[in-house]
Amino acid sequence: MNGFEIRPARATEFETIGALTVSVYLGEGHVHPDSPYLAELLDTATRARSAEVLVAVRDGEVLGSLTVAEPGTPYADIARPDELEFRMLAVAKAARGQGIGGALVGAVLDAARVGGYPAVILTTMETMADARRIYERIGFVHVPERDWSTGSGKPLTVMRFALRTPGPARVE
Numbered sequence: 001m002n003g004f005e006i007r008p009a010r011a012t013e014f015e016t017i018g019a020l021t022v023s024v025y026l027g028e029g030h031v032h033p034d035s036p037y038l039a040e041l042l043d044t045a046t047r048a049r050s051a052e053v054l055v056a057v058r059d060g061e062v063l064g065s066l067t068v069a070e071p072g073t074p075y076a077d078i079a080r081p082d083e084l085e086f087r088m089l090a091v092a093k094a095a096r097g098q099g100i101g102g103a104l105v106g107a108v109l110d111a112a113r114v115g116g117y118p119a120v121i122l123t124t125m126e127t128m129a130d131a132r133r134i135y136e137r138i139g140f141v142h143v144p145e146r147d148w149s150t151g152s153g154k155p156l157t158v159m160r161f162a163l164r165t166p167g168p169a170r171v172e
Contacts, residue, residue, distance in 0.1 A: 004063055004100060006107045009053040014044035017055060017065045017090075024090040029127050035152070041088060051075040054107055056091070056100045064091035064100040068108055070115075078146065078158060083121040084112040089131050101134045109138075113163055120161045125154060135159050 009017055021041045025031045031038060040047075044065075047053055050073050056064040066089040069075035071082075079085035086108045091101045112120045122140065124132055139161055146158035 004056050004058040004098070004103070006054060006056050006103050009044065009048065009055040009065065011045070011048075013055055013057075013062055014048065014053075016062045017053065018042040018044040020062060020092055021065060021088055021090040024093075027093070030125060032152070037150075047075060047088075052111075054104055056095075056104055058095075062092070063095040063098075064089070064104055066090070066104045066108065068111060078123055078148070079121050082117060083119045083160070084108065084115060084117040085121045087122065091130075096130065101131060102138065105134060105138055109161065109163065118163055120163070122159050123148070123156045124159060125156055132157075132159075135161075 018041065021044075022038055025041055026033060026038070031041070044053055047067050051070075052068040054066055054068060055062055067075055067087045069077075069079065069085045069087065071079035071085070075087060076085045077087070086105070089101060089104060091104075108120055112118075120140075121143075122135065124135065140159040141161075143158045143160045146160075148156050148158070150156060
């Protein structure tokens, strides 16, 4: 598996995941240095209490992460009842080009199949060119009627992936 593992994050990794996410979002201009969103990106422990944080690791080193949110939970911004949402994809600059982002997204698609969700949804923005390439390559499509904006007016793009193979029925 390309020498890295995708798995749920461990509490001992939360601080590293938060720092990596903030570093990527700030470094690539996805968020303003004064944005209150930085605190949310940094606080992996709080996210992990109501969402699943996945991590890509190699030899104990955190290479990337994302947050998976079921509809109706605190970290699901846009998910409808039949959609699994993911957010906050971040891959360390030094680890780019190794398939880590695609593997993390693939793990979300697998979770959606297992959970019986017919679709996966995400929000992205124009500055996230690397991530958008991953999403488009996998087959996510833009859903313009669901686009929205941040509180500060930054336009956000919604993309959706319809699963072709339904998974087992969800157990509530």
